[in-house]
Amino acid sequence: MHRVLLTAVVLTWLLPSAQGSDSPVRFQVQPMAAPKPALRYVLLPEVRELHPGNPAQWYVRCFAEQRNFFFSKEGVTERERYRALPLAQLRSQHLDDYGGNALRQADWAARLDALDWQVGQRLRTDGLDVQLPEVQPLRILGMALQARFRARIAAGHFDSAIDNAKTMFGLARHLGQYPALAGNQIGLSIANQAVDSLDEMVQQPGCPNLYWALTDLPRHVVELRQGVQGDRTQADVELARIHDDAPMSAEELEQVVSRLSGRMGFAREQAGLPPRSVRAGLEARVHNADQVRAACRRLASAECTDDASAPQAAYQFLELSMKYNKFPPMQVILLDEKRAYQARRDQTMKLLGLEAWQIDNMLAREKRSADKGLFDGFGPDLLQMKWAQARLEQRLALLRHVEALRLYAAGHHGKLPRQLADMELPLPSDPFTGKPFRYHLDGATAYLDGGSPRGDGNQPTYNIHYEITIR
């Protein structure tokens, strides 16, 4: 069950290399017209490339092919070096086929048509006890693919570099179908790595224009829906251990508390966060008779099915109150926390189908409490996941702007437009504002500014600034 394990760690990996407000992302690009035909290049495998088969198995086969390549100390050091070396130095390394067969398995996998991660049933039966050991190595696979991507860019082999990008986006998209957010998070991380390298590629002399290739990408390259629902399923299996039909014994309750405390704590341990005691909060509440009584009332009230104005409603409430009064205080508190968690979770989940800026606006109006309940650590913070998804989309949208500027410059003697509207091309809006990106031209440099969700404006990963000049 590496889902919880990965939660906080991966959130830090999701931070792409493009810097925030303190360090602008600088592009020096050549004018470049659109390729002919316009979709000569695309960034995801097309239907005509697909073969029958389940990609999940083939991604795992990458590691069976060459374990040392991925995990040995030398392999790790070499990979990190190739991911960090300036392109000019990477050119001399002749790494076009870096990873050999191991990465060719990933190319094949990304072009298979019947994805099935084959973990859904286990999530439904084993809940948080399910381990997902195949997920974590895929992040390493993404890094290896990025190293090969950069090597191909450095060599000026743009066609094969774009093939590599297709594999990375294909893998990221497949991970978006993983029924646990931990998988979706890795997908976002890999897609961000692909964008890092695309940012480098479009600055290379002769790089084809990718405006239409970027336009062709789906709205969400990495989906979160499966992951959110998978996590919800796992959490509900765990919460079902807290019975609401009969009093639980002290031993049963200790088992539940120990599991909860261990799970929450283990996620924090893996992420390197200091221990936070679930037990302390629970014990404080259990020993407060007023809080236990109030919890009983809330549970009875939430369970009442009769209209509160109906005569029998009071009777039903009384009956339910009496039921919960017979429960041990620890069970009452746990049930109350479970009820509150499920309500809070759905309040957030219902927003995830909206655009990031729409969610941001709604949250600003609702002024939600920042209070966290006992079970809120069960999975990643859903809003942070949504912001991470929007952050990727913001970077893709900004890159599409860069490519639009190259298109414009190609048709206007290398000049940049004074305003975005001059380009007469459809341009995506900023996912965080729902509005066009802020743009201005100062001399020979174009400036593009991205927005941020409210309250996170000072985070270094937001408020992204692009500076584009034409070579």
Next chain:
Amino acid sequence: MAVMLPPLDQLDPADAWAPWRPTATDPWNRKWAAHLYRRAAFGANRAELIQAVRLGPDATLDALFRGGAIRAGKPGVPGVAEANRILDETLEDIGRIAADRDDAGQQIRGWWLYVILQGGHPLREKMTLFWHNHFATSIAKVQNPLLMFRQNCLLRHHALDHFGALLQGISRDPAMLFWLDGNSNVKGRPNENYARELMELFSLGVGHYTEKDVRAGARAFTGWHTDSQRFRFDTRVHDDGSKTFLGRTGPWNGGDILHIILAQPACARFLVRKLYHYLISESTDPPDALLEPLCKTFRQSNYDVAALVRTMLASRLFYSEHAFRQRIKSPVEYVVGAVRAVYGAYPEGDPDYQPLPPQVLVRWVNDMGQRLFAPPNVKGWPGAQAWLNTSTVLERDNFAAALASGSLWSHAPAGATPPKAFDAARVVHEEGARGAEDAVRVLLDLYVPGGVRPTTRTKLVAFVANGSATGPTFDQRVREAVHAILTMPEYQLA
């Protein structure tokens, strides 16, 4: 300048073990505070050093014994003990989950490093590590992370308790029973493994028992088995006949054997000497006469480990050149100590806060030669000079480079500015140091209080001074200087 004590064989034991009192010529300062933290914990960070110097040796030692409250900074506040109890239960809850999803010990190694780093009771962890090496049991044979975890909890629970309770617990511990073949110890076919190690390595030492005692002891432990989960006494295979053990005859069982062992003067002598090497010095073997007062008190206190440890750590001998830098840091001490010194412990929620994933450290500790939960044999790690060889020194160097550059936890390219919490150059800014001389003073004061050789200092200053005195390139040189400090001979010493 510290007051020089006479050589060990000329030292008056009463004088050596008397509580140390700082003087004008030998004051309580960073040198001694760091010395205490290296022995009673895994090294101190800057804030702890500052606080320790302010509190004085007694209050610092009290805080280290109390645990938890060090972090809270509110010693004596009601509820601290209760908070510590709940924290301990939480850490065990976490360890149980870690063990549950472990196979070869990787997860529980990370968990233990987490407890050491963030559990709030480094002295207890230091002693848990001591007992882990004393009752050395390896997952390589036990093959069960949950049992290894439970043994670790047992060691922790009794780490500063009475030794008898720990000995009783470990003799019934399922991991130990697997390790030393308890289940094959049956009436008529006694397996001597546990009885032999019990006396040779766990309590008395060679020369204080005979082969007959080993055989009698093994018979007494027949039937002390495990069902793979817990201890089980199988009366059917227990030999309840009469045995003569260490001169006493009776129908002894395992518990009786332990009582008889604890009644031997050799037991206290064996443990006191081993603790002396762990807490005071491993470079010299002290004369019996020097240890005898401690042995006597230890026995009289019913083997109160906490009292013995406190006496040692508060003594004049401890705060003398007989103890200062007289041990080589084990890999755990080296890694955790360096991390604690470099890491900026901002509160969670602070913009500069960075988490500290313990799993990252496991590989380094392993490669430096200390695979926790897998000591090389029943004698444990030999320690001392054996920690340092061409391979492990190289690992220490590589680790120091990754830590000092800030790349240990992130994949930042070489030369990039690390997050503030991981930035080894941060301390220079925090102390407002200006120029190379000042920066090196600050670094040495944090990493090697007590000084280094003058030539080393001169070289460091020259290195840091080579370029501009401020800005990113200066910071980069400071980080490289930290790397150099972490690889110095002085830094390898506890």
